[in-house]
Amino acid sequence: MxxxxxxxxxxxxxxxxxxxxxxxxxxxxxxxxxxxxxxxxxxxxxxxxxxxxxxxxxxxxxxxxxxxxxxxxxxxxxxxxxxxxxxNELDEIVISASRTPERIFESPVTVERFGLKEIKNTPSADFYGGLENLKGVDINTNSLTFKSINTRGFATFANTRFMQLVDGMDNSAPALNFPLGNLLGMVETDVQSVEILPGASSALYGANAFNGILFMTSKNPFDHQGIRGYFKQGITSQEAAGDNSYTDFGISMSHKFSDKFAAKVNFGYLKGTDWFANNIDDKNLPGGTRESNINYNGVNVYGDEVAANIRDLSGLGVIPDVVVSRTGFVEQDLTDYSAESIKADWGLYFRPWANDFEIQYVGKVGTGSTIYQGAQRYRIDGFSLQQHKLEVRNDNFFVRGYVTSDKAGDTYVMDVLGPNLLNELKSHADWFGDYIATYAGIELSGNPQGLTDAEKHAASRAVAESGIPAVGSEEFQQAFDRVTSDTNFLTGAGFKDNSKIYHGDANYNFGETFDFAEVQVGGSYRTYRLNSFGTIYADAEGPITYSELGIYTQLQRSLELNENLELKLTGSVRYDKSELFDGFFSPRISAGLTVNENHNIRASFQTGFRNPDTQALYIGLETNAGTLIGGATDIGNRFTRDYGVSQFAQNNLGQPALLPQTGAAAYTNSFAQDQNGNLVVGNSNFTEPEQVASFELGYRGKVEGFVIDASAYYSTYNDFLANENVIAPLYGNVDPDGDGVLDVTDPQTQLALGALQNGDTVGYQTYTNADETVNSYGASVSVSTKIFGGFDINANYTWSRLDFDVAGNPNFQTNFNTPEHKVKLGFGKTDLIKNLGFNVAWRWSDNYFWEASFGNGEIPAFNVLDAQVNYRIPSLKSTLKAGATNLLAKEYFTAFGTGLIGSQYYLSLTINNL
Structure with a gap:
């Protein structure tokens, strides 16, 4: 019964x-x-x-x-x-713009969305690469598995001005300060949606929401159940690397056990071969080669930056007054270019009262190998990242806390490896000694063979190279392993790190509690714990910790002016305080006017700021080329070294054999050169946060079946973070009276100049803020519609411009790194015939100039065609897709110093991806 x-x-x-x-x-x-x-x-x-x-x-x-x-x-x-x-896309719901669900049509600021339909139909090899087809979005390809997303310019691969959030968690690696693309991110079958918020967003998202944010949201197991998976197999094709196998697969499993409990687990694996970087252009002599330039320094050649004036070394008049560089290693000698990504995540979801109140625990772990280009070229090998989050939420609020931890694995720096490996195989002293002795022998013997000068140098190099083990030999590999496992950059090239970020944030939406407006309040707290064991950061005495706090509020109200006009007003303000800097307010105001439900005009004023990242604050990295030193005011308490003093200074100036110097000397007692090469007081300023103010005007609407989204912006940046090169004397005072003017008559300054003359100095690269104001502006427009009985067609155009006196500031690099013009087109249909669909994406980029700490160079204009055709198999609940990226096989690159991007051809099977 x-x-x-x-x-x-x-x-x-x-x-x-x-x-x-x-x-x-x-x-x-x-x-x-x-x-x-x-x-x-x-x-x-x-x-x-x-x-x-x-x-x-x-x-x-x-x-x-x-x-x-x-x-x-x-x-x-x-x-x-x-x-x-x-x-149409105007009806899609976004959350990022206002931290509350709203139609993208009514969003107060520009926002781009990439949903399930776009993920399934992208012709790119994965959903992350498909984001490149959105308007205003740049993807700089570092390597096969590491792509850096950016909006509105000022991008390098170490893109600390752009945030990436995965289910609310900052995906940045604590030691590197930026996300490694999707290398350790989300499995494709678990992606629910992707949103990109271009421009300053500090009013709601705090420090570092400076140039834009990428939001990735996963599928909740209460709503998406079952087993989903995909398998992709194909090849990568590049002239330098040839054709290489490429495998990518993932699986998602989720189950709703009851109305109160659900769980999920995801796993992804990718393996392939990276794009070979083989740019052997000479940095010192345009068009030069190793054969034509004895001081050759190739772009993707490492170790040849070790150079010396051989007359100065020898003191012999028969030796020419020229600079000679060692024979370095091409990049292929120092890495096998294997690309790999292994990632897993899991989640437990509780709804104790079977309503919208939910408790989540989410764990993520990933490891991978790739190539990263920052100030140097890095071989990221076995780098691992893990995150753990606990969150309580319902439709009106959330409270979450998470921890992010990384480990460097077997990562090493190829630019540092090159010189130190050469020294390990044959010391620099022995190499130059053999070179000089051979050249001198030819000269002193009267050059009986009648060698030309070029032939004399070639003969000297051949003798100097003798005795060096061949690349790939057992002796070479043993030396390679010793240097890459050594974390002292004066002798080795390995990284060691186990840094962490602890983060908590909360938000409450009062909804309809107040009659006058929808009110939200929230805040966040973050603690950094840097722990490189003294190898990267100035943390030899123990981990460095510091914290940041922020609180914000937002008011949003809609006013119905008449039956055809509705005005939506949004105002936000946030206050952030780092224990290292003064507090900072970030306001945002916006207005959106909706006309006849088909047209929306928006205007906004946004501000943002970026605290100096962990490296800009506390790096303390010694290399043979100099010391990278952070700009925190307490860096002098954390970084101290003893340096040997010249015999001249000991004998004539009474200086001890060893003198200590702190990293603060770069900021308080240093020389620099002005743009004309004149010696001036250096003394970089300690770092302060960057600031930006941005105005934006936009339109969204539907006109005769065409969906249009257009916007224009103007941004002003102050206190732009930059690097300076300075030289700190071991004794004397560069600027005793503190007026910033070099007084060569002051005895203390004369002593400092003596230190400079005797070589009793330390070279530093500092992190500091530029005095110059930097402006940029731009516009973008997208148009989409259906033609010919249901074919989807879309087009977008983006214009970006830097407003800065480059000629008047030759020593200041903005790293704008963005083409002025970009055009992107898409064409496809989900049902060309029953169960058969296709999609084609084409994009064109104008030429632009790339500048970064690794090197500067022109990026030629390029156009790329991607395409895919798919067939749904209902009986198997599967989709079969054949696709190709860079179908025209026109190799290109997006940044100076990276490998040329070839083509990818793949066949994939996706099962049950609802």
Whole structure:
């Protein structure tokens, strides 16, 4: 009898969800109105809901890109089929712009969205690469598995001005200060949506939300259940590297055990061969080669920066007064170019009262190998990152805390490896000694063979190279292993790090609590714990910790001016305080005017700031080329070294054999050169936060079937972080009276000049703020529509311009690194014929000049064509896709010093990805 009662009390509803052409819509969300009870449609668009709620009640059906449908359920075992009405991208819901769900049409600022439809149809090799087709978005390709996303310029691969959040967690590696693309990110079958917020966003997201934010949201196991997976197999093709196998697969498993508990786990694996970097252009002599220039220094050649004036070394008049460099290693000698990514994540989700109140625990771990280019070229080998998050949330609030931890693995720096490996195989002293002795022998013997000067140098180099083990030999490999495992950059090239970030943030949306506006309040707290064991940071005495705190509020109100006009006003302000700097307010105001439900005009003023990153604050890295020193005011308390003093200074100036110097000397007692090469007082300023103010005007609307989104902005940057090269004397005072003017008559300054003359100095590269104001402005527009009976076509154009006197500031690099003009086109159809679809994406980039600490150079204009064709197999709930990136095989590059980007050809099978 009890079973009968229970059975009688349950209500079952089933049906099929289709689009307006009758095609099934997998992954549609179906819930009972006013509850969290629901399900999602399967690959065939079918669904079943069982509830103890008696009819009548309503079902609410939602699917991205379609209008929401509400239907009545009046009886048990009712079949409710739903034909969805296709909307457009203006109807899509975004959260990032205001921290609350809203139609992208009504967003107060520019926002780009990449949803399930775009992920499934992208012709790129993965969803992350597909983001490159969005307007205003740049992707700089560092290597096969490391792509750096940026908006609105000022980008390097160490892109500390752009944030990446995965389910609310900052995905940046604590030691590097920036995310490694999607190397350690999300598995494709677990991605729910991606949103990009260009420009300053500090009012809601705090420090470092400076030039834009990427938001990636995963699928909740309460809403998306089952096993989903994909397998991709193909090749990468590059002239330098040839054709190499490429494998990428992932699996997602999620299950709703009850209305109160659900869980999921994801795993992804990728393996391939990186793009070879083989630029052997001479940095010292344009067009020069090793044969034509004895002081050759190739772009992707390491060790040849070790150079010396051989007359100065020998003191012999028969030796010419020329600089000779050692024969370095091409990059292929120092890495095997293997690219690998292994990542996993898992989550436990609790809804204790079977409503929208949810408790989440999420864990993520990943390891990978890739190439990264910063000030040097890094071989990221076995680098690992893990995150653990605990979050409590419902529709109105969230409170979360997470920890991010990294380990460097077997990572090493190829630019540092080159010189130190050469010295290990044959010391610099022996090499130059053999070179000089050979040249002198030819000269002193009267040059009986009648060698030309070039032949004399070639003969000297051949003798100097003798005795060096061949690349790949056992002796070479043993030396290679010794140097890459040594974390002292004066003798080795290895990284050692185990840094952490502890972060907590909260937000509460009062919703309709107040009549005058929708009010949100929130805040965040972050602690950095730097622990490189004295190898990267100035933390030899122990880990460095410091914290940041921020609080914010936002008010949003809609005013109906008349039946055709609605005005939406948004105001936000945030206060942030780092224990290292003064507090900072970041306001944002915006207004959006909606006209006839088809047109929206928006205007906003936003501000942002960026605290100096961990390296800009506390790096203390000694190399043979000099010392990189952070600009924190307490750097002098953390970085001290003893340096040997010249014999001259000991004998004539009474200086001791060893003198200590702190890193603060670079900021308080140093020389520098002005743009004319004159000696001046250096004394870089300690670092302060960067600031930006940005004005934006935009339009979104639908005109005669065309969806249009356009915007223009103007941004002003102050206190731009930059690097300076200075030389700090071991004794004397560069500027005793502190007026910033070099007084060569002062005895203390004369003593400092003597130190400079005797070589009793330390060279530093400092982090400091530029006095110059930097401006940039730009505009973008996208247009999309359907033509010829349902073909999707879209086009976008982006214009970006730097407003800065480059000629008047030759020593200051803005690193704008963005083409002035970009054009992108897309064309495709999900159902060309039954179950068969295709998509084509083409993009063109204007030429631009790349400047970064690794090197500067012109990036030629390029155009790229990507394409894919897919076939759905309903009986297997699968999709088969064949695709190619850079289909035209026109190799190109996006940054100076990286490998040319070739083509990828792949075949993939995706199963049950609803």
């Amino acid at each position: 009890l079973l009968s009662v229970i059975s009688f009390a349950q209500t079952t509803v089933k049906g099929t969800i289709t689009d307006n052409t009758g095609q099934p819509l997998p992954g549609a969300n179906i819930i009972i109105e006013g509850t969290t009870i629901g399900t999602s449609s399967d690959f065939d668009g079918k669904y079943i809901i069982t509830t103890d709620q008696a009819p009548p009640f309503k079902l609410v059906v939602t699917y991205t890109g379609f209008e929401t449908q509400t239907l009545d359920v009046t009886s048990n075992n009712q079949t409710v089929d739903v034909k969805m009405i296709e909307g």
